[in-house]
Amino acid sequence: MSFLSAPWLWLLFAVAALLAWHIVVSVRRRGYAARLASASTLASVLPMRPQWWRRHVPAALMLLALTGMVFALARPARTQRVPRERATIMLAIDVSNSMAATDISPNRLAAAKQGAAAFVDQLPPRINLGLVSFSGSAAVLVPPTTDREAVRAAINGLQLGPATAIGEGIYASLQAISSAGERLSDASQSPPPAAIVLLSDGETTRGRPNTQAGTAAKDAHVPVDTIAYGTAGGTLDVGGQLIPVPVNEPALRQIAEFTGGSHHRATSGDELTSVYKGLGSSIGYRKEFREITPAFVGASLALGLAAGALGLAFGRRLP
Incomplete structure (x- = not known):
């Protein structure tokens, strides 16, 4: 929880001062009573069971009500997705x-399909999702769409190919994003936000270099979140x-850092699914502060009314 008008919280020192004053008055009152009456007189006057709570409970409720009012003035807010x-x-x-390596069961590609399906399920339905596959070249299998079944079907149909062209995969994704932006935006709106989630286990062996593709993504303000998938001993x-087909993690991390994206490492199918779910939550949702002042106002009012009622019932006076 955060506060939109935090300086009002300084008033909590005033509430603390009232608490200290109440404690001092209570101690002095007890001391005066002990000095002015003998033990036998106190025994006959004071009730058999201590009734301290009749005086302190209303005061405590009133202090809590004041605390809630201070919080309300500070405009409390909490983040919501x-x-x-x-x-x-x-x-x-x-x-x-x-991606046919079996260091990840049953093999890298099969596990990657499962993880990608988890990513699709994690995204809000109104986000446009597209799919690009790349080996020696890149192809847009599904342009950005809200049709999740089309994306799932394309993921299940992924086939292996020779060589690796990470740069081409980024360029194909940027082209699909640009086309979708022209279709989804109008003159009164800014281009919709976009991101690329790229999974690879190797390094570029064909096509335009990673640095060139990363520069294009950065210029387009499209972060590339990368996932290095596989083990060093694959x-x-x-x-x-x-x-040997070890994963080239440094190359993928460099792309993510340069474009303002995040980098992740997955060495098993479960880890990949977890990474995808995390990316779906962070990319598919944004955090907003929602003010919850009315809740504190209501709670303070209820505490104040309870304090007043108890004060009148026990001492025939307000606390």
């Missing part, structure tokens, strides 16, 4: 042959020969 609208997200998945069986 609000689904984004008009946003465009491109999911770019590496389908190079190295191998690929090619004709009975094991070929």
Whole structure:
């Protein structure tokens, strides 16, 4: 919880001063009574059971009411997740042959499909989602759309291909975002926000370099969130020969940092699903402060009324 007018919280010192004053008065009152009456007189005058709560409970409720009023003046607010609208997200998945490595069960590509499906489920329905696959070249399989079934079907149909062209995957995603922006925005609105979520296990071996693609994404104000998928000891069986296919995490981290995105590392199917869900929550929603002052006003009023009622009932006076 945060406060939109926090300087009002200084009034809590006044409430604390009232509490201290109440404690001092209560102690002095007890001391005066002890000095002015003998023990036998006190025993006959004071009730058999201590009734201290009749005096202190109304005062405590009133102090709590004052505290609530101070909080209300400070305009308390809490953050809430609000689904984004008009946003465009491109999911770019590496389908190079190295994604057939079995260091992740059953293999990298199969696990990547499961994780991507979890990402689709996590996004708010009004966000436009598209899919790009890339190996030696890139292809827009699904332009940005709110049709989730079309994206899921394309994810399930991903096929392996030779080489890796990460840069081309970014360029294809940017082109799809640009086309969607022209379709979704008008003269009275700014272009919708966009992001690219890119998963890869290797390094660029074909097409335009990562740095060039990263510069294009940065110039377009489109962050690229990258996921390095696989293990350092991954191998690929090619004709009975094991070929090392380690994940190139530094290259993917550099893309994310340069474009203002986030970088993640996943070495198992469960980790990948968790990363995708986290990205879906952070990209698909924005945080907004919602003021909750009425709740504090209501609680303060209720406490104040309770304090007054108890004060009149026990001492025939307000606390």
